[in-house]
Amino acid sequence: MIDITDVDLKYGDRTILKNLSLRLTEKRIGIVGSNGSGKSSFARLLNGLVLPDQGQVLVDGIDTAKNAKAVRRKVGFVFQNPDNQIVMPIVEEDLAFGLKNRGLSKAEQAVKIDAILKHYDLDEHRNHPAHLLSGGQKQLLAIAGVLVMQPSYVVMDEPTTLLDLRNTMRISRAIDALEQPVIIVTHDLDLLSDFDRVIAFDQGRILADDTPSAALKTYITAMTHA
Amino acid sequence: MHDLYRPGNSLFHRMHAGHKVLCLVFAGSTIFLVSNLITLIAALVMITFCYRLAGLSLSDAYQQLRPVVVVLLLILIVQGLIHSWTLGFTVIARFAFLLLAAGLLTLTTRVSDMITTIESNLHWLRPIGVNPGKVSLAISLTLRFIPVMRRVTTEVREAQKVRGLERNLPALAIPVITRMLKMSDDISDALDARGYDPH
Numbered sequence: 066m067i068d069i070t071d072v073d074l075k076y077g078d079r080t081i082l083k084n085l086s087l088r089l090t091e092k093r094i095g096i097v098g099s100n101g102s103g104k105s106s107f108a109r110l111l112n113g114l115v116l117p118d119q120g121q122v123l124v125d126g127i128d129t130a131k132n133a134k135a136v137r138r139k140v141g142f143v144f145q146n147p148d149n150q151i152v153m154p155i156v157e158e159d160l161a162f163g164l165k166n167r168g169l170s171k172a173e174q175a176v177k178i179d180a181i182l183k184h185y186d187l188d189e190h191r192n193h194p195a196h197l198l199s200g201g202q203k204q205l206l207a208i209a210g211v212l213v214m215q216p217s218y219v220v221m222d223e224p225t226t227l228l229d230l231r232n233t234m235r236i237s238r239a240i241d242a243l244e245q246p247v248i249i250v251t252h253d254l255d256l257l258s259d260f261d262r263v264i265a266f267d268q269g270r271i272l273a274d275d276t277p278s279a280a281l282k283t284y285i286t287a288m289t290h291a
Numbered sequence: 292m293h294d295l296y297r298p299g300n301s302l303f304h305r306m307h308a309g310h311k312v313l314c315l316v317f318a319g320s321t322i323f324l325v326s327n328l329i330t331l332i333a334a335l336v337m338i339t340f341c342y343r344l345a346g347l348s349l350s351d352a353y354q355q356l357r358p359v360v361v362v363l364l365l366i367l368i369v370q371g372l373i374h375s376w377t378l379g380f381t382v383i384a385r386f387a388f389l390l391l392a393a394g395l396l397t398l399t400t401r402v403s404d405m406i407t408t409i410e411s412n413l414h415w416l417r418p419i420g421v422n423p424g425k426v427s428l429a430i431s432l433t434l435r436f437i438p439v440m441r442r443v444t445t446e447v448r449e450a451q452k453v454r455g456l457e458r459n460l461p462a463l464a465i466p467v468i469t470r471m472l473k474m475s476d477d478i479s480d481a482l483d484a485r486g487y488d489p490h
């Protein structure tokens with residue numbers, strides 16, 4: 066469970082998120098909102114990449130401000146642009162990166178890497194330079210690099226924004242198959258139809274927090290009349 | 292440089308990266324002690340044969356020399372005219388051997404193994420404040436982002452072209468640098484998110 070209590074977030078003297086309180090318990094949660102409404106900032110709060118100026122964020126009881134390292138182990142994060150998330154030149158090496166950081170032996174790394182490469186259909190590319198993968202494959206690699214660490218939660222910030230329809234569907238299937246609770250920021254409303262909960266942001270505040278159909282209805286109405 | 296490695300399972304691929312580097316250093320220094328042209332040619336034949344052993348083609352071997360063929364020919368001619376043709380051939384045979392040997396190393400060694408070797412051989416620099424883990428991360432990131440940087444540059448150049456701006460270095464450099472700076476923020480977040488912890 067992720068618990069957000071009375072959180073304010075500022076960049077300089079600009080308040081981005083104001084007095085936010087949320088308890089995230091559902092298995093599939095969607096975050097929507099217009100550009101600049103604070104979605105990415107919110108997502109980054111969940112794994113301690115940014116810390117609240119007021120209030121606190123607890124992940125399974127661990128305070129992101131007190132133990133960011135433990136929180137990052139629990140919360141995997143997928144960025145919008147896989148190019149900035151893939152940090153090693155070769156596919157296989159990139160998957161090893163996080164595992165190595167966690168101190169796993171070469172043999173332990175190999176077992177996990179083999180399994181995840183097969184699962185994401187990247188096996189034939191294991192020795193290829195990451196920059197030669199297609200956009201969809203890169204995003205799959207980025208997701209694989211997070212999941213190989215077996216996080217308890219997965220947060221994704223617009224994982225399909227740069228992808229075509231076919232790859233969006235691939236990623237969507239990959240998300241469906243995840244065992245972990247997933248919190249996903251997206252503009253792709255179709256992705257959210259079978260989610261448990263959708264939260265709509267508007268200028269750093271919560272505009273709607275409901276089932277997908279109800280929340281999206283409020284969101285679309287507000288955006289159309291704005 | 293980043294995609295030179297050819298996956299394979301030959302003797303050379305399986306050899307430890309550190310041992311390969313040692314062999315290269317040894318062969319590279321020995322070759323300068325040899326001045327007999329016949330021996331040098333034998334060494335060249337042997338190293339070419341090693342390419343075959345590593346599952347590589349003769350064309351792969353030639354690719355290692357191709358960028359410097361003109362330079363080699365110039366050296367040959369200059370040496371030939373000033374000193375003797377035998378000396379000219381001796382000099383370029385040595386260079387060719389070095390290039391082929393170094394090429395064999397890069398074609399059969401993963402960058403990561405090379406980096407691990409560098410990392411484990413830099414530990415003695417720790418007392419003066421060099422963190423081998425950071426050095427190797429820097430090398431990896433550089434290799435990873437060279438192609439990305441190339442792509443960003445192409446994108447910016449194309450965006451400028453369609454708006455009528457032809458070759459103009461400052462106009463190109465500013466947006467490229469801005470994007471790279473933004474990108475480096477994201478990359479450093481990603482390193483954090485993926486549990487990177489320099490010790």
Ligand SMILES: Nc1ncnc2c1ncn2[C@@H]1O[C@H](COP(=O)(O)OP(=O)(O)O)[C@@H](O)[C@H]1O
Binds near residue numbers: 076081099100102
């Ligand atoms: N690192 C930062 N420094 C200053 N302002 C920022 C920073 N990151 C985001 N912002 C600002 O905060 C607001 C919300 O941004 P963000 O959370 O990225 O929104 P979204 O993801 O919904 O587009 C925007 O106005 C943005 O310009």
Ligand SMILES: [Mg+2]
Binds near residue numbers: 106
């Ligand atoms: Mg965003």
